[in-house]
Amino acid sequence: MSELLKDLRALSDEEIIERHDRLAESTQAGLNHYLREIVRRDQDRQTKAMLTFTKWITIMTVAIMIFTIVNVAVTIFLIMKQTP
Secondary structure (H helix, E strand, O other), rough: OOOHHHHHHOHHHHHHHHHHHHHHOOOOOOHHHHHHHHHHHHHHHHHHHHHEEEEEEHHHHHHHHHHHHHHHHHHHHHHHHHHO
């Protein structure tokens, strides 16, 4: 018999791993077990890549914003300098 969902969610990661490992000793893994692990690892790599891309996009956005502000400031300075 399995735990109730609320009881399962209350377990820590370490407790879940311990229970999994204990049960795995008496269980035979099937093909789907390995396929799901491959998919999980692929998703983990994609998530890490997306986080890296998001950080770079944020850095580039901040840089463009700074350059835009500097450009506006220089343009205003030059306009003010030309008017008598």
